[in-house]
Amino acid sequence: MGSISGLLVTVRTAKQGSEMVTSKHGAPYLAEISTLRIHPDDLSAVGVEDGGPAVLASPHGEVRVTCKGTDVPKGLFFLPLGPVANTLFSAWSTEESGVPNWKRINVSLTPCDETAEADNTGQGAER
């Protein structure tokens, strides 16, 4: 139990697409783009229950996610595209291609307090 490392891959989901066109400020959209799919063994290793919260961190930032055990490879984490995932990437890390590493960034996953305040919607906040 504790922090584990892996490779984050951003993906599309049906719910993310459907809620995105309904309202990007709606709770269903924000819940879906904060849901991390990981292997159940990884879930056990980090000590988080299915549906529990954790902090996902990259060299560029960290976000609070809800973990969901799914049939995915061990060591690979899948998060829907959106402003939550984008907090973990940098515009600098495109390797001169212009494409951020949305399919390949090293991250760590750490359990967190159930009542910790999430700060995942900062990109939509007024300046």
Added chain:
Amino acid sequence: MTTHDNVVCTFCGCLCDDIEVEVRDNTITAVKKACAIGKNKIMHATSDPPPISVRGVETSVDEAVEEAVRIMSTARNPMVYGMSSTTSEAQREMVEIAEITGANLDNCSSYCHGPGVLARQQVGLVSCSLGEAKNRADLVIYWGCNPVEAHMRHLSRYSLQPKGLFMPEGRKGRKVVAIDVRPTPTTKRADVFLQVQPGHTFEIASVLRALLNGVELDFPDGADSVAGVPVEAWREVVEMVKKCKYGVLFFGLGVTQCRNTDINVEQVARLVQDANRHTRFSAVAMRGHGNVNGTNQVMSWLTGYPLAVNFSRGFPRHNPGEFSVVPMLARKEIDAALIVATDPGAHLPKDAVDFLKTIPVIHLDPHRNMTTPWATVVIPVAPVGVAATGTFYRMDNVPLRLKKLVDSPFPTDEEVLKTMKEKIAYAANN
């Protein structure tokens, strides 16, 4: 009540053109035949528009346009960006604004399917229409894409289930291969699923080309797998390719955003060329936003380049990685941005968004989104395909005309951009 038939859904690159929409008292009351996403998009097309505003203060369209013109006319190195969900007519106006203002011009494909577009300019791509796939394909390969969730009707309309002229049995007459890093609803529909390790697209395409061309493989260290899949499995895929009458490879962001980006797609394109020595084989990019393909088309007609163009010297220069949106924002090189029909607040890395918040941003979009709360000038526009007409390009490069179903209190993208262009040109000449 009025019922509109054969309406085009503008959500994804499939542009399904068989949607039925019921309208009562200028309000959409029902949507039939569309997928869950398309139905939601059309039903909510006119809901939740942002207020017309300048620096957070509500104003009129005319005053917002005047401020937008002032910003673009006085900027030293502006950016014109977005375009993926608006009409090709509006995209044409944006190219002209970029030329007049000496701006950097880019579209959303530069960080999605752009690497594939660059690869097509390097080595070409044997391709086909979705109609050909429906009528002829007896082998379908999905590589790095998950259309069941991202292009929901792709399988039922074009690639897997439909009965076609030479495919009277529909799904039963087709062999389906899926290549992905994880099981998805799409891979579960395939006859063969090859679960690969991430980051190995180039190696996979290379081994498939080698096997297709009869090259004897040599693994000096005793390994007999590529991307975590035994070579024997790749050999079986190659045999399926050789034996099919008409194969189509649909590839997604798992290919274009994989390590090496455009080089991967070049190798995949060459693989498709090699397959044509044995049979008829095509490839189609699974384009995401409704008219992101149109941005590449329009920019190519007007500038010679599909993305990442700079007009600062008075003529178009092209250099992805230098003039595309993400690195431009990373280097903080622009001092104003005109952003249309995309939502950078939701789609770009946080540090890029943080920089955008420090410069004047003009934003045109039908909906309140992650950019409208902080954009300097916000102009809501009529949603295309529902309250505005125009042209969209499907993922297979077929242009389709959109219908207008209801009236909107807001102008179209094209109208706002045309007015801005004329005012900017007048300011530049006087």
